[in-house]
Amino acid sequence: MRIVELEARHVRIPLKRKMSHASHVRTDTDNVVVRCVLSDGAVGYGEGVPRDYVTGETIDFSVDLLKRSDLAKQLDSDCADFPAAVHLAEKIRLAPVPGDDRLIQGNAARCAVELAVLDAFGRSFGEPMMKVTELVAPELYKFRDRVQYSGIITNPRGWKKKLYPFVYWITGFSQVKIKVGMAGQDDVKRIKGFRRWLGRKVDIRVDANEGWSPGDVAGRIRELEPFNLSSIEQPVKHEEVACLTEVRKQIKTPIMLDESLCGEVDAERAVKHGLCDLFNIRLSKCGGFIPSLRLAQLAKRHGLAYQLGCQVGETAILSAAGRHFATSVTDLRHSEGSYDRHLVWERLSQEDITFRRGGWSTAIIGCGLGVTIDPARVDWVSKRKERLI
Numbered sequence: 034m035r036i037v038e039l040e041a042r043h044v045r046i047p048l049k050r051k052m053s054h055a056s057h058v059r060t061d062t063d064n065v066v067v068r069c070v071l072s073d074g075a076v077g078y079g080e081g082v083p084r085d086y087v088t089g090e091t092i093d094f095s096v097d098l099l100k101r102s103d104l105a106k107q108l109d110s111d112c113a114d115f116p117a118a119v120h121l122a123e124k125i126r127l128a129p130v131p132g133d134d135r136l137i138q139g140n141a142a143r144c145a146v147e148l149a150v151l152d153a154f155g156r157s158f159g160e161p162m163m164k165v166t167e168l169v170a171p172e173l174y175k176f177r178d179r180v181q182y183s184g185i186i187t188n189p190r191g192w193k194k195k196l197y198p199f200v201y202w203i204t205g206f207s208q209v210k211i212k213v214g215m216a217g218q219d220d221v222k223r224i225k226g227f228r229r230w231l232g233r234k235v236d237i238r239v240d241a242n243e244g245w246s247p248g249d250v251a252g253r254i255r256e257l258e259p260f261n262l263s264s265i266e267q268p269v270k271h272e273e274v275a276c277l278t279e280v281r282k283q284i285k286t287p288i289m290l291d292e293s294l295c296g297e298v299d300a301e302r303a304v305k306h307g308l309c310d311l312f313n314i315r316l317s318k319c320g321g322f323i324p325s326l327r328l329a330q331l332a333k334r335h336g337l338a339y340q341l342g343c344q345v346g347e348t349a350i351l352s353a354a355g356r357h358f359a360t361s362v363t364d365l366r367h368s369e370g371s372y373d374r375h376l377v378w379e380r381l382s383q384e385d386i387t388f389r390r391g392g393w394s395t396a397i398i399g400c401g402l403g404v405t406i407d408p409a410r411v412d413w414v415s416k417r418k419e420r421l422i
C-alpha cells in the first residue's frame with residue numbers, strides 16, 4: 034500500500050465564542066487540514082492549528098513549509114502492514130527553518146501530515162489510531178473505554194462568572210482549568226470566587242499563559258496557594274522560563290510548561306534545569322501523535338507528570354486524535370479537548386464527538402481516527418488548496 038495523493042488546505046472556521054487569554058484574543062481559527070489518499074482508495078485526514086505565539090507558525094507559513102518539504106520523496110514507499118506505516122509516519126521531517134533552535138517551527142504542519150498518513154493507513158489496515166501508542170510506546174499503553182475531560186473557564190464577565198462554575202459543578206466535572214494573568218483582573222479575588230462556586234472537591238488548576246514577570250511570579254503563585262490549585266501552567270514568558278528553577282524552590286504548587294514545551298529540545302532543557310513538574314502535551318503544538326508519545330515517554334523517564342492539552346479551534350479531526358491519545362496513554366494527569374460543538378461552527382465530521390455531561394466521552398472504536406470527515410464541509414471552509422503529492 035502506498036500514498037498516491039496528498040493535499041494541504043487552509044481552512045477558516047468561525048468560533049462560537051470570543052476566546053481570550055493573557056496572550057491572545059480570537060474569533061475564528063485558521064487550521065491546516067491534510068488529506069491523504071492511498072493506492073487502495075483509503076482516505077485519511079489530519080489537522081494542525083498553527084499559532085505564531087506558540088510554535089512561530091502562521092497558516093501561510095505552515096502550508097508553504099509543507100509545499101517545500103519534499104513529502105513526495107519522503108513518503109515514496111510501500112507499506113506492507115500498519116507498523117511499517119507508523120515507521121514511515123515517524124520519519125516525516127519538514128524542511129528546516131533557519132534560526133529554529135528549538136526545532137518546533139512546523140509542528141502544527143507536521144501534525145497535520147502525520148495524522149493524515151496514520152488515519153489513511155489505519156483505515157486501510159483496519160487499525161485504530163490508538164494502536165500507534167501500543168506500537169511506539171508499549172510501556173505507556175493502557176486502554177480506557179472512557180475519559181473525563183476538564184472544564185475550562187477563560188474570562189467570563191458579569192453573571193456568567195457564576196454561571197460557568199455552576200454548570201461545571203452541577204454537571205459533575207471533576208477538573209476545571211482557569212485562565213489567569215489577564216491585564217486588569219484581580220486573580221486572587223477571581224480564584225477565591227471560583228473555588229467557592231466549584232466547591233472543595235473539584236480539582237482546579239490555572240493557566241497564566243505567560244502573563245506574569247520573573248520579578249513577581251513567586252508572589253503571584255503564593256497568594257493563590259490557599260485555594261488549593263493542582264498546578265500552575267506557563268506562569269512566565271518562554272524567553273524568561275529559566276527563572277522557574279529558582280521560583281519552584283519558593284512555592285509549593287507544581288508548575289506545568291505549555292508554551293515552553295513544544296518539542297524534545299524544550300523537554301530536555303526543562304528536565305536538565307528543573308523548570309517544571311508537568312508537561313502540557315498537545316498534539317498540534319508538539320508535532321503530532323508520535324512526537325507527543327515521545328514527550329510522554331521522556332516525562333515518565335524523568336519522573337515528571339504530563340497531561341493532554343488541546344488548541345482552541347480544533348475540529349473533529351484533532352478531537353478524535355486527542356481521544357485516541359487520551360484513551361490509550363496511561364497516567365495522564367488531566368485531559369483537555371473535544372469542545373467541538375461548544376466552540377466551532379463547523380466540526381467537519383458527520384459524527385458529533387463533543388464531550389457529554391461532566392466532560393465524559395467514550396473511546397472511539399473504529400479504524401484510523403474513526404470519524405467520518407465530510408469532504409463537502411471541508412470544501413466549504415477552504416481558503417487555499419495545495420497539492421503536495
Ligand SMILES: [Mg+2]
Binds near residue numbers: 266
Ligand atoms: Mg496553556
